[in-house]
Amino acid sequence: MSFASFGDFLAMGHHGLYVWSAYGLCLAVLAINVAGPLLARRRYLQEEARRLRREKGK
Amino acid sequence: MKNSVMSWTWFHKLGSPKWFYGISARLLPWLAVAAALLIGIGVVWGLAFAPPDYQQGNSFRIIYIHVPAAMLAQSCYVMMAVAGVVGLVWKMKIADVALQCAAPIGAWMTALALATGAIWGKPTWGSWWVWDARLTSMLILLFLYFGLIALGQAISNRESAAKACAVLATVGVINIPIIKYSVEWWNTLHQGATFTLTEKPAMPAEMWLPLLLTALGFYCFFGAVLLARMRLEVLKREARSSWVREQLVQHLGQEGAR
Numbered sequence: 001m002s003f004a005s006f007g008d009f010l011a012m013g014h015h016g017l018y019v020w021s022a023y024g025l026c027l028a029v030l031a032i033n034v035a036g037p038l039l040a041r042r043r044y045l046q047e048e049a050r051r052l053r054r055e056k057g058k
Numbered sequence: 059m060k061n062s063v064m065s066w067t068w069f070h071k072l073g074s075p076k077w078f079y080g081i082s083a084r085l086l087p088w089l090a091v092a093a094a095l096l097i098g099i100g101v102v103w104g105l106a107f108a109p110p111d112y113q114q115g116n117s118f119r120i121i122y123i124h125v126p127a128a129m130l131a132q133s134c135y136v137m138m139a140v141a142g143v144v145g146l147v148w149k150m151k152i153a154d155v156a157l158q159c160a161a162p163i164g165a166w167m168t169a170l171a172l173a174t175g176a177i178w179g180k181p182t183w184g185s186w187w188v189w190d191a192r193l194t195s196m197l198i199l200l201f202l203y204f205g206l207i208a209l210g211q212a213i214s215n216r217e218s219a220a221k222a223c224a225v226l227a228t229v230g231v232i233n234i235p236i237i238k239y240s241v242e243w244w245n246t247l248h249q250g251a252t253f254t255l256t257e258k259p260a261m262p263a264e265m266w267l268p269l270l271l272t273a274l275g276f277y278c279f280f281g282a283v284l285l286a287r288m289r290l291e292v293l294k295r296e297a298r299s300s301w302v303r304e305q306l307v308q309h310l311g312q313e314g315a316r
Contacts, residue, residue, distance in 0.1 A: 001106060001107060002106065002107055002108060002109055002110060003106065009105075009106060012115075012116035012117070012119070013110065013115045013116045014115075015115055015116045015117040015181055016116075018117050018120065018177050018178065018180060018181050019105075019116060019117060019119050019120060021177055022120045022123060022124070022173075022174045022177045022178065023101070023105070023120075023123060025170065025173055025174065025177075026123040026127070026170060026174065029166050029167075029169070029170045030097075030279065032166070033163060033166055033279075033283050034283065036162075036287075037283060037286040037287045037290060038286070040287075040290055041286070041289075041290045044290060044293065044294065045306070045309055045310060048306050048310065049310045052306075052307075052310065
């Protein structure tokens with residue numbers, strides 16, 4: 001452990017704001033990249049399901 | 059002779075969207091788990107356990123996400139250039155799928171590298187942004203990605219779009235060595251490479267090992283996200299073929315059961 005306490009860990013020796021905003025940004029970008037394709041796939045499958053049901057109904 | 063024939067079969071199989079769809083389904087979970095583990099361990103190690111830098115203090119911990127993002131941003135572009143050449147020479151459909159699907163991920167990674175770099179630059183250099191060679195060439199990379207995305211969407215004919223994007227990706231790859239050597243060719247504030255193939259890193263192991271983990275993790279992350287995007291794109295493009303219809307019925311059955 002490189003920090004004496006959890007408070008020290010959050011403070012990052014006056015660089016807390018920089019370090020945590022960079023990591024927060026990184027987390028957001030990674031989350032967007034994961035959620036994007038997952039949501040797009042779900043939307044596409046739902047559309048296809050609707051289309052198939054419509055075609056069956058005819 | 060038989061061996062040399064055997065060794066190319068994978069390349070021809072790559073041309074088959076159906077084969078790709080099957081193999082990617084098996085690869086994806088492994089890449090996703092590896093990415094989560096590597097990034098998770100690397101980030102915790104880098105944030106809490108690595109010693110502070112003797113000059114920069116704790117702000118250097120941004121390196122554990124900044125460097126992987128920048129490495130990936132460049133590798134992604136090289137991969138797209140290779141896909142572009144493969145698409146132009148062998149007319150392989152999956153190459154264009156890879157190119158189109160990789161562009162947004164590359165753009166995000168370039169933006170992330172620039173943003174984390176700016177945040178790191180403020181306490182270290184005293185400025186969010188300087189117009190130096192490394193930063194400017196990275197900004198050009200971001201615009202190349204934007205250009206590729208716009209070009210791919212602007213041309214409605216799929217084949218023409220594929221050709222145009224392949225050419226732009228291939229020509230734009232000239233920017234990659236410029237980024238890489240920018241810190242050596244021009245005077246710059248930016249520090250040199252952390253990892254080189256020939257020399258030992260100039261920092262202690264407990265500092266660069268977490269970086270190695272997050273860098274590998276980012277590559278696995280890229281692989282997983284790229285495969286996920288490509289699988290959807292293949293489903294859409296091959297919507298009329300019988301194997302995709304079978305797949306769809308199967309997927310919809312699973313969704314309905316839930």
